[in-house]
Amino acid sequence: MNAYSERTGRLIALLLIAGSGVVTIAKGMSLTFLAIRLQKDFGLSPAGIGALIGAGPLVGAMVSPFAGTLSDRIGRKGVLTAALCMAGLALAGLGLAQSIAAFALAHVVSAVAAAVYEPVSRALMSDTAPPHLRLRVFSWRYLAINAGWAVGPLIGVWIGAAYATLFVLAGLMHAAFGLVLFVTVPDASDRPATETAAASQATGGWRGLVAALRDRRLVFFVIGGTLLLAVHGQWSVTLSQYLNTGFEDGVTLFALLVSTNAATVLIASTPARFVIERIGALKALSFGCLLFLLGEIGFAASSGMEMLVASMILFTIGEVLVVPSEYVLVDGISDAGNRGTYFGAHSLSSVGNFLGPLIGGLALGAIGGAGMFLLFALFSAASALLFAIGHSMPPPRPQAARTGTVDRGALGGDLMRLGQLA
Numbered sequence: 302m303n304a305y306s307e308r309t310g311r312l313i314a315l316l317l318i319a320g321s322g323v324v325t326i327a328k329g330m331s332l333t334f335l336a337i338r339l340q341k342d343f344g345l346s347p348a349g350i351g352a353l354i355g356a357g358p359l360v361g362a363m364v365s366p367f368a369g370t371l372s373d374r375i376g377r378k379g380v381l382t383a384a385l386c387m388a389g390l391a392l393a394g395l396g397l398a399q400s401i402a403a404f405a406l407a408h409v410v411s412a413v414a415a416a417v418y419e420p421v422s423r424a425l426m427s428d429t430a431p432p433h434l435r436l437r438v439f440s441w442r443y444l445a446i447n448a449g450w451a452v453g454p455l456i457g458v459w460i461g462a463a464y465a466t467l468f469v470l471a472g473l474m475h476a477a478f479g480l481v482l483f484v485t486v487p488d489a490s491d492r493p494a495t496e497t498a499a500a501s502q503a504t505g506g507w508r509g510l511v512a513a514l515r516d517r518r519l520v521f522f523v524i525g526g527t528l529l530l531a532v533h534g535q536w537s538v539t540l541s542q543y544l545n546t547g548f549e550d551g552v553t554l555f556a557l558l559v560s561t562n563a564a565t566v567l568i569a570s571t572p573a574r575f576v577i578e579r580i581g582a583l584k585a586l587s588f589g590c591l592l593f594l595l596g597e598i599g600f601a602a603s604s605g606m607e608m609l610v611a612s613m614i615l616f617t618i619g620e621v622l623v624v625p626s627e628y629v630l631v632d633g634i635s636d637a638g639n640r641g642t643y644f645g646a647h648s649l650s651s652v653g654n655f656l657g658p659l660i661g662g663l664a665l666g667a668i669g670g671a672g673m674f675l676l677f678a679l680f681s682a683a684s685a686l687l688f689a690i691g692h693s694m695p696p697p698r699p700q701a702a703r704t705g706t707v708d709r710g711a712l713g714g715d716l717m718r719l720g721q722l723a
Contacts, residue, residue: 305487310429313486314438317426320478322445324385324418327471329453330460331392334467335408343401353405355655357412362651365416369424369645370509377425377641378486381418385479388414389472396468416651420644427632427640435632436582439625440574447566509639513646518634521691523650526627528684530653531660532593532677533620539661539677540600543670554606558613565617573621582633583692586626590685592619594678601674619681630692 305313335354339345345353372380391414394407423439430438457467513519537559544551544558577585592615599612635643657677664673 305429307431309487310431311434313429314426314434316482316485317422317429318438318442318445320482321422321442322449323474323478324388325446325449326453326456327392327474328415329450330457331395331453331467331471332411333454334457335395338395339404343404345401353401353408355658356405357408358416358651359655360409361412361416362649362655364413365420365648365651366510366642366645368417369420369641369643369648370513372421372424372641372645373509373639376488377421377428378482378488380421381425382479382483384414384417384421385475385482388418389474389476389479392472392475393469394472396465396472416648419651420648421641423628424641424644427635427644428637436577436625436629437574439628440570440577440621443621443624444566444570447563447570451563451567509642510646513639513642516634516643516697518691518694518696519631519643519646521687521694522627522631522634523647525684525687525691526647526650527653527656528680528687529590529593529623529627530650531657532597532653532680532684533616533623534651534654535657536616538658539665539673542662542665543600543673547670554609557606558609561610561613562617562620565614566621569618569621573618574625576622577626577629582626582629583688585622586630586688587685589619589622589626590681592616592622593681597674597678597681601671601678627688630688634696 336350339350339353368380368384388411391407391411395404395411398404398407423442426438426442427435460467460470514523537555540558541551541555544555548554573585576588580588596612596616596619599608599615603609603612631643631647632640661673661677664676668676
């Protein structure tokens with residue numbers, strides 16, 4: 302059951318959607334220009350820039366599962382407020398840092414804060430939104446995030462790329478949203494005490510994460526999600542390298558494809574939600590994986606702008622089907638007592654954001670662009686299969702059944718029936 306009334310839950314969900322848009326605008330207008338600042342102010346090489354920027358999300362992926370279990374124990378509002386304030390301080394630190402060491406520390410803290418915020422905000426959205434509206438709010442949240450990434454870099458260019466002001470302003474936006482959450486979101490005091498107590502005993506730290514990963518459904522979802530993020534999480538990194546080396550005026554082509562992606566997300570998000578509602582999250586995710594596969598094959602076979610644009614449209618429609626469907630499937634195997642833990646464990650799949658560019662770069666050098674895209678097409682098909690297998694599995698047995706604990710009530714009933722037979 303929800304910990305909030307339906308009206309309060311709707312308002313909190315809308316606040317989270319709007320806040321996700323604001324936070325993404327702040328990221329877009331600052332983090333987009335990290336590489337520029339590292340190159341301009343610190344003189345780092347491309348390899349050094351890549352290593353430093355990649356280190357943050359990698360650390361964040363290791364931390365985020367524990368953020369979910371912590372939010373199950375002490376409440377989502379406090380964890381979210383702390384994460385947003387920590388992100389605010391870190392972003393300001395990125396702008397004000399005068400050494401590589403200070404910049405690297407601020408970047409890692411910023412990435413960890415983002416890794417904490419993401420799964421806990423999704424769990425709070427599931428807590429607050431009525432079940433029949435969860436797909437809708439996940440879809441709206443994804444749309445707000447994409448709109449933020451479209452608007453944020455433009456604001457950054459207008460203010461002046463790589464200026465310290467960008468990072469300080471982005472930090473203030475994070476802290477302001479954290480303050481609004483803390484002041485306006487009520488504590489979930491109407492959750493039944495027994496449910497809260499059970500959640501506190503069942504989750505926490507390593508034990509909570511290990512308990513969640515005993516659910517084979519979740520394990521398959523994490524592996525499938527990792528492959529999906531390897532395909533679409535950082536597609537711009539691999540595609541930009543391919544276009545720059547294989548096409549004349551590849552930079553212009555890449556800019557056109559980025560715009561095509563953004564426009565398709567804005568146009569296709571609402572129709573995609575209707576499709577998910579009609580055919581179900583698993584079928585929609587499988588269809589989205591098929592579109593990923595066709596888009597990757599299209600990239601591999603493209604020889605000109607028209608086919609590249611058509612392939613990007615297919616790829617992006619797959620993206621707007623896959624992302625909300627994946628969240629709905631994770632929500633469907635969790636409950637109020639372990640939702641943060643499940644979303645946190647599922648966020649382990651964010652390692653795909655690191656593996657995608659790494660595998661893509663290696664494949665591009667070893668087997669060429671066509672081979673790289675065909676490899677990602679195979680990842681898409683494998684991910685759909687993994688989600689289907691996970692979805693078909695039964696839920697885990699109760700703890701008592703796994704540990705061999707005796708149910709005294711059931712034992713007493715059995716003895717009574719044996720006495721009657723005697």
